Amino acid sequence: MEFDATDGYVWSRDAGNQTTTLGLRGNETKSSSNHDWRRFASNPTLQVDYNNPPEVPVQISDSHGGGCTTNSATPRLINETRPTFTAYVRDRDSTSASRQKVKAQFAWSVDGSQVGSVDSPATDVAVWNSGSFRSARATALPEDVLIAYRVRAHDGTSWSGWSPYCYLRVNTSRPDQGPAVASTDYPAGDTFHGSPGLPGEFTFSNNGVPTATDYYYGFNDDSCTTRLTPDEQGGSVTVTLTPRQEGPNWIYARTVDGFGNSSDCALVYSFLVAPPSAPVAHIGFDEGQGDRAADAIDPDRGATLSSGVDWVRGRVGTTENPLLDPTPRMTGTAVHTSGYTAGDPGPYDQINADYPAVDTSGTFAVAAWVKLDRAHAHHTAVAQEGAQQSAFHLGYQGNTGQWVFKMSPEDEHWDGSRPWASVMSSQSAEIGVWTHLLGTYDSQTRKLTLYVDGVEQGEAAHTGAWNATGPLTVGRGLVQGVDDHHWPGSIDDVRVWDRVVLDHIVTDHEIETEVWRLANSPVAPEGRWTLDEYDGTVVADSTDHGLDATLHGDPLTAWNLAENAVTASPGVRLNGIDEYIATADPALRTDRSFSVAAWVRLDETAGAIDATVLDQSGPTDSAFRLGHRGSDGRWTFTLTSDGGSGAGTTATSTAPARLGEWTHLVGVYDHTRKETVLYVNGFKEARATVDHAWHADGPVHIGAARQQGAVSHHWKGDIDDVHAYQGVLNAFGLSEVRNGEFPNIQS
Numbered sequence: 001m002e003f004d005a006t007d008g009y010v011w012s013r014d015a016g017n018q019t020t021t022l023g024l025r026g027n028e029t030k031s032s033s034n035h036d037w038r039r040f041a042s043n044p045t046l047q048v049d050y051n052n053p054p055e056v057p058v059q060i061s062d063s064h065g066g067g068c069t070t071n072s073a074t075p076r077l078i079n080e081t082r083p084t085f086t087a088y089v090r091d092r093d094s095t096s097a098s099r100q101k102v103k104a105q106f107a108w109s110v111d112g113s114q115v116g117s118v119d120s121p122a123t124d125v126a127v128w129n130s131g132s133f134r135s136a137r138a139t140a141l142p143e144d145v146l147i148a149y150r151v152r153a154h155d156g157t158s159w160s161g162w163s164p165y166c167y168l169r170v171n172t173s174r175p176d177q178g179p180a181v182a183s184t185d186y187p188a189g190d191t192f193h194g195s196p197g198l199p200g201e202f203t204f205s206n207n208g209v210p211t212a213t214d215y216y217y218g219f220n221d222d223s224c225t226t227r228l229t230p231d232e233q234g235g236s237v238t239v240t241l242t243p244r245q246e247g248p249n250w251i252y253a254r255t256v257d258g259f260g261n262s263s264d265c266a267l268v269y270s271f272l273v274a275p276p277s278a279p280v281a282h283i284g285f286d287e288g289q290g291d292r293a294a295d296a297i298d299p300d301r302g303a304t305l306s307s308g309v310d311w312v313r314g315r316v317g318t319t320e321n322p323l324l325d326p327t328p329r330m331t332g333t334a335v336h337t338s339g340y341t342a343g344d345p346g347p348y349d350q351i352n353a354d355y356p357a358v359d360t361s362g363t364f365a366v367a368a369w370v371k372l373d374r375a376h377a378h379h380t381a382v383a384q385e386g387a388q389q390s391a392f393h394l395g396y397q398g399n400t401g402q403w404v405f406k407m408s409p410e411d412e413h414w415d416g417s418r419p420w421a422s423v424m425s426s427q428s429a430e431i432g433v434w435t436h437l438l439g440t441y442d443s444q445t446r447k448l449t450l451y452v453d454g455v456e457q458g459e460a461a462h463t464g465a466w467n468a469t470g471p472l473t474v475g476r477g478l479v480q481g482v483d484d485h486h487w488p489g490s491i492d493d494v495r496v497w498d499r500v501v502l503d504h505i506v507t508d509h510e511i512e513t514e515v516w517r518l519a520n521s522p523v524a525p526e527g528r529w530t531l532d533e534y535d536g537t538v539v540a541d542s543t544d545h546g547l548d549a550t551l552h553g554d555p556l557t558a559w560n561l562a563e564n565a566v567t568a569s570p571g572v573r574l575n576g577i578d579e580y581i582a583t584a585d586p587a588l589r590t591d592r593s594f595s596v597a598a599w600v601r602l603d604e605t606a607g608a609i610d611a612t613v614l615d616q617s618g619p620t621d622s623a624f625r626l627g628h629r630g631s632d633g634r635w636t637f638t639l640t641s642d643g644g645s646g647a648g649t650t651a652t653s654t655a656p657a658r659l660g661e662w663t664h665l666v667g668v669y670d671h672t673r674k675e676t677v678l679y680v681n682g683f684k685e686a687r688a689t690v691d692h693a694w695h696a697d698g699p700v701h702i703g704a705a706r707q708q709g710a711v712s713h714h715w716k717g718d719i720d721d722v723h724a725y726q727g728v729l730n731a732f733g734l735s736e737v738r739n740g741e742f743p744n745i746q747s
Contacts, residue, residue: 051093051155051157051158052091052092052093052158053155053157053158053159053160054089054090054091054100054102054125054153054154054155054158054159054160055089055090055091055092055131055153055160056152056153056160056161056162056163057087057088057089057104057134057151057152057153057160057163058087058088058163059086059087059088059133060085060086060087060151060163060166061085061086061087062076062078062080062083062084062085062086062168063080063083063084063085063086063137066078068163068164068166069166069167069168070164070165070166070167071167072146072148072165072167074167075146075147075167075168075169076166076167076168076169077168077169077171077211077257077258077259077260078168078169078170078259078260079170079171079172079259079260079261080170080172081140081141081143081170081172082137082138082139082140082141083137083138083141084135084136084137084138085106085118085135085136085137085138085149085151086133086134086135087104087106087133087134087151087153087163088131088132088133088134089102089104089125089131089132089133089134089153089160090125090126090128090129090130090131091125091128091131091153091155092128092129093128093155094124094125094126094127094128095127095128096127099124099125099127100124100125100155100156101122101123101124101125101155101156102122102123102124102125102132102134102153102154102155102156103119103120103121103122103123103134103153103154104119104120104134104135104136104151104152104153104154105117105118105119105120105151105152105153105154106118106119106120106136106138106149106150106151107149107150107151108138108141108147108148108149108150109147109148109149109165110142110145110146110147110148111145111146115142116138116139116141118136118137118138118139119136120134120135120136121134122154122156134153141170142170143170143171143172144169144170144171145169146167146169147167147168147169147170148165148166148167149165149166149168150162150163150164150165150166151163169259170259171257171259171261172259172261173261174261174262174263174264175209175212175255175257175261175262175263176208176263177207177208177255177263177266177268178207178215178252178253178254178255178263178264178265178266178268179204179205179206179207179209179212179215179217179253179254179255179268180204180205180206180207180268181202181203181204181205181251181253181268181269182202182203182205182269183200183201183202183203183269183271184201185199185200185201185202186200186202186243186249186271186273187271188269188270188271189271189272190272191272192272192273192274192275193271193272193273193274194243194273194274194277195243195273195274195275195276195277195499196243196244196245196246196273196275196276196499196502196506196507197242197243197244197276197363197365197497197499197500197501197502197506198242198243198277198363198498198499198500199240199241199242199362199363199442199443199444199499200240200241200242200243201238201239201240201241202238202239202240202241202251202269203236203237203238203239204217204228204236204237204238204239204253205236206230206234206235206236206255207255209234209255209257209263210233210234211233211234211257211258211259212230212233212234212235212255212256212257212258213229213230213233213256213257213258214227214228214229214230214255214256215227215228215229215230215237215253215254215255215256216228216253216254216256216262216265217251217252217253217254217268218251218252218253218265219241219249219250219251220244220245220249220250221252222252222265222267223252223265224252224253224254224265233258240443240444241444242363242442242444242499242500243273244502244504244506245273245506245507246273246274246275246276246506246507247272247273247507247508248270248271248272248273249270249271249272249273250267250269250270251267251268251269251270252265252266252267252268253265253266253268253269254266275507276499276502276506276514277497277498277499278297279297279495279496279497280297280357280358280496280497280498281295281297281353281355281357281358281472281494281495281496282295282296282297282493282494282495282496283295283296283302283303283353283474283493283494283495284296284316284333284492284493284494285311285314285333285334285335285491285492285493285494286314286333287311288311288333289311290305291304291305291306291307291309292304292305293305293335293351295353301353301354301355302353302354303351303352303353303354303472303474304351304352304353304354305335305351306347306349306350306351308337308338308348308349309335309336309337309349309350309351309475310335310336310337311334311335311336312334312335312336312490313333313334314333314334314369314490314492314493315334315369315371315434315436315492315493315524315726316333316369316492316493316522316524333492334369334490334491334492334493335351335474335475335490335491335492336489336490336491337349337350337351337475337476337486337487337488337489337491338486338488339373339374339379339475339486339487339488339489340377340486340488347483348476348483348486349475349486350473350474350475350476350483350486351473351474351475351476351491352471352472352473352474353471353472353473353474354471355471355472356384356468356469356470356471356472357384357472357496358384358496358497358498359467359498360384360391360392360407360441360465360466360467360468361443361465361466361467362443362465362467362498363441363442363443363444363498363499363500364440364441364496364497364498364499365438365439365440365441365496365497365499365500365501366382366392366394366438366439366494366495366496366497367394367436367437367438367439367493367494367495367496367501367518368381368382368394368436368437368474368491368492368493368494368495369434369435369436369437369491369492369493370395370434370435370436370437370487370489370490370491370492371432371433371434371435371489371490371491372396372429372431372432372487372488372489373431373432373488373489373490374431374488374489375396375398375401375429375431375488376398377398377485378393378395378396378397378398378399378484378485379395379396379398379485379486379487379488379489380393380394380395380396380473380475380476380477380484380485380486380487381394381395381396381437381474381475381487381491382394382395382472382473382474382491382494382496383395383472383473383476383477383478383485384468384470384471384472384473385468385470385471385473385477385478386411386466386467386468386469386470386478387411387470387481388411388412388413388414388478388480388481389408389410389411389412389414389468389478389479389480390408390468390473390477390478390479391407391408391411391465391466391467391468392405392406392407392408392439392441392468393405393406393407393477393485394437394439395437395477395485395487396429397422397424400424401428401429402424402425402427402428402429403424403425403429403435403437403450403452403457404422404423404424404425404450405422405423405437405439405448405449405450406420406421406422406423406448407420407421407422407441407448407462407464407465408420408464409421409464410464410466411466411468413480413481414479414480418464421448421460421461421462421464422460423439423448423449423450423457423458423459423460424450424457424458425450425452425457426457426458427452433589433592434490434492434589434592434726435452435453436451436452436453436454436518436519437450437451437452438450438451438454438501438515438518438519439451440500440501441462441465442500443465446461446462446463446465447459447460447461447462448460448462451503451515451519453519453592453593453671453672454515454516454518454519454520454671454672455519455672456503456515472494472496474487474491474494475487475491495518501514501515501518502514502515503515503516511730511731512730516672516673519593519671519672520593520670520671520672520727520728521727521728521730521733522727522743522744523595523725523726523727523728523729523733523743524725524726524727525543525545525723525724525725525742526543526545526547526587526588526594526724526725526726527541527543527545527547527583527587527588527700527722527723527724528541528542528543528721528722528723528724528742529541529542529549529581529702529721529722530542530569530720530721530722530740531570531571531572531581531702531719531720531721531722532569532570532571533551533559533572534559534560534570535555535559536551536555537550537551537552537553537555538550538551539551539572539581539702541583545587547583547585547587547700548583549581549582549583549700549702550581550582550583550584551572551579551581552578552579552580552581552582553574553575553578553579553580553581554579557573557575558572558573558574558579559572559573561573561718562601562718562719562720564599564601564662564718564720564721565662566599566662566664567599567720567721567739567740569720569721569740570720571599571601571718571719571720571721572702572703572718572719572720573717573718574703574714574715574716574717574718574719575714575716576603576606576609576611576714576715576716576717577714577716578714579703579714580701580702580703580704580711580714580715581701581702581703582699582700582701582702582704583699583700584699585699586616586696586697586698586699586700587616587700587724588616588700588724588726589695589726590616590623590624590669590693590694590695590696591623591671591693591694591695592671592726593668593669593670593671593672593726593727593728594668594669594724594725594726594727594728595666595667595668595669595723595724595725595727595728595729595733596614596624596626596666596667596722596723596724596725597664597665597666597667597721597722597723597729597734597737597738598613598614598626598664598665598702598719598720598721598722598723599662599663599664599665599719599720599721600613600662600663600664600665600715600717600718600719600720601660601661601662601663601717601718601719602628602657602659602660602663602715602716602717603659603660603716603717604659604660605716606628606659606716606717607630607633607657607659608630608633609628609630609716610627610628610629610630610631610713611627611628611630611713611714611715611716611717612625612626612627612628612701612703612704612705612713612714612715613626613627613628613665613702613703613715613719613722614626614627614667614700614701614702614722614724615700615701615704615705615706616696616698616699616700616701616724617696617698617699617701617705617706618642618694618695618696618697618698618706619698619709620706620707620708620709621640621642621696621706621707621708622640622696622701622705622706622707623639623640623693623694623695623696624637624638624639624640624667624669624696625637625638625640625705625713626665626667627705627713627715628657629650629652632656633656633657633659634652634653634655634656634657635652635653635657635663635665635678635680635685636650636651636652636653636678637650637651637665637667637668637676637677637678638650638651638676639669639676639690639692639693641692641694642692642694648690648692649676649688649689649690649692650676650688651667651676651677651678651685651686651687651688652678652685652686653678653680653685653686654685654686662718662720663680663681664679664680664681664682664738665678665679665680666678666679666729666734666737666738667679668728668729669690669693670728671693674689674690674691675687675688675689675690676688676690679734681738682734682735682738700724702719702722703715703719721740723737725743729743730743732744
């Protein structure tokens with residue numbers, strides 16, 4: 001466009017193919033040899049619009065999730081034949097006053113020849129110097145060839161330059177099979193290996209899929225959701241897995257190749273797991289004398305007791321010879337250490353094994369029965385020491401008053417910079433009570449867990465596990481290089497495993513979990529009164545507790561009249577008015593698991609009375625009552641509420657009692673499960689949930705109970721062979737007790 005203003009007016013004429021325009025209209029023209037001139041009415045204000053082409057697009061990607069790969073030797077691998085391409089476009093002509101509509105064009109080539117292209121819609125681009133993403137879905141791309149694609153932008157007038165080429169390859173064929181799996185810890189085949197709770201290494205390899213990028217697996221489930229990624233494409237991955245069930249175990253898996261295709265989730269590996277393995281160390285403290293305690297796993301090794309350690313009655317008993325002498329001998333089956341005493345410079349009591357029991361950097365578990373005489377500081381029941389610290393402590397936490405399982409972060413002089421991993425009990429520790437503690441550390445999950453009397457208390461993360469190569473210690477720990485945290489009380493039945501002790505059923509033939517069994521069995525006989533006296537008022541205890549009882553009644557009518565026709569043994573006959581038998585002291589901790597049993601025959605005329613065959617009482621009420629309810633004539637086992645009200649939770653037989661017939665009754669309180677169970681003639685009749693068990697520290701009554709401070713609920717009829725055990729009788733124990741035997745209490 002040319003302009004002429006020589007005569008005082010502005011004239012214009014077309015001088016080429018430019019796009020310049022005038023802002024005012026003209027009203028006259030003049031001619032020239034090449035173009036027509038146009039005169040404007042007055043001098044115009046000129047506005048000249050120039051166009052800039054869009055910038056070359058950047059941030060190029062495809063919908064498979066990856067960015068542009070500019071190296072043709074390592075193209076992007078995708079499993080979509082119609083991916084959506086995306087790029088970021090900008091245009092300098094896009095301003096707040098004027099917006100540009102810009103589109104992107106994606107074009108792809110094979111062997112240097114373009115085979116397709118697609119345009120995105122043309123829409124407003126963001127104000128300069130920002131930009132906007134543009135996307136377009138490709139038409140079908142060829143498979144198994146190298147594809148080069150690029151992109152440019154157009155603003156309706158001008159094109160940008162092309163971006164660099166991006167390279168990809170398409171394949172939609174799925175791998176035929178999942179990964180191969182191999183393990184030397186748990187080989188495939190028909191031979192049993194390892195144990196539930198014992199970790200093993202498993203290696204996943206590509207199984208003929210060289211572009212494998214991930215393996216997804218499920219252990220004993222076919223979800224295939226847990227991801228394993230090799231360091232390089234097609235590489236193998238080794239992972240630690242912990243079987244949690246005996247017998248057949250299965251690994252399901254699938255392979256994802258470099259294109260993103262996945263094989264089916266299918267069974268790829270199976271193996272057999274042996275029954276739960278024995279502890280790697282088991283110090284039962286059954287010697288009862290001397291300065292050595294043997295390890296039942298390897299009798300050639302054991303622990304040495306310092307001169308101050310005493311032998312005392314334990315929680316877990318034994319028999320000298322179960323075949324020749326079935327009477328339980330429990331005296332001397334635990335050790336007692338005096339702990340720290342103010343003003344005493346030491347040395348203090350301690351028990352040191354000859355060996356480290358376990359690699360504390362790996363998976364392990366440790367358990368013990370413990371009883372504190374007093375508590376004034378941190379007290380360690382079991383530990384394993386390094387050079388400066390014990391790797392773990394199982395015991396009592398003095399500043400909180402709770403049971404604890406804790407692990408130290410390193411074998412160095414601790415300066416507080418790295419925290420210990422600790423799990424503490426939900427309730428305060430009780431003094432003077434046998435308590436079962438179990439701590440586990442799972443190196444796979446890096447978590448430690450504490451169980452108290454079979455009940456899980458919680459877990460904590462521990463990422464600093466290290467191997468303590470010093471000895472297993474009982475009754476103390478190592479802290480800052482010095483023996484410390486001495487235990488004031490008794491310790492029994494220390495066990496260590498190189499696996500996790502599991503709190504679930506691991507095989508079809510199991511009834512109880514291993515955690516439950518450790519806390520509730522074997523039972524400990526606390527009193528047995530066979531009631532086969534023939535005169536006098538002294539009623540002998542058949543265990544070595546010496547908890548003899550006294551007959552409150554007439555010996556002439558109590559003895560020699562009640563004959564148990566089932567067991568062919570005599571019993572006692574009580575009048576139901578004022579006669580009963582009582583001990584001077586308690587037999588049981590009634591706030592912990594216990595089992596009581598008796599043969600009974602209720603007189604035919606006693607059907608309407610409430611009668612108790614056995615209890616253990618507190619100041620005003622019985623903690624439990626095993627007996628008969630007159631209102632409906634049924635057998636009952638009741639755990640009362642503390643406070644003397646007599647109310648509580650009752651397990652009741654399904655059928656009324658058969659009066660005049662000998663019947664075997666068993667009442668069980670399971671502290672771990674918080675339930676009571678009633679057995680009648682060996683059959684489980686009822687169970688009830690209970691959360692209010694309390695300890696009655698008064699006498700045992702045979703043939704009566706205590707209610708509101710008075711002895712009542714007198715038994716009218718016969719009673720024979722009364723048993724009291726700490727712990728829960730299992731099916732075999734129930735049968736043995738019914739047959740008039742001590743249950744097998746071997747640990």
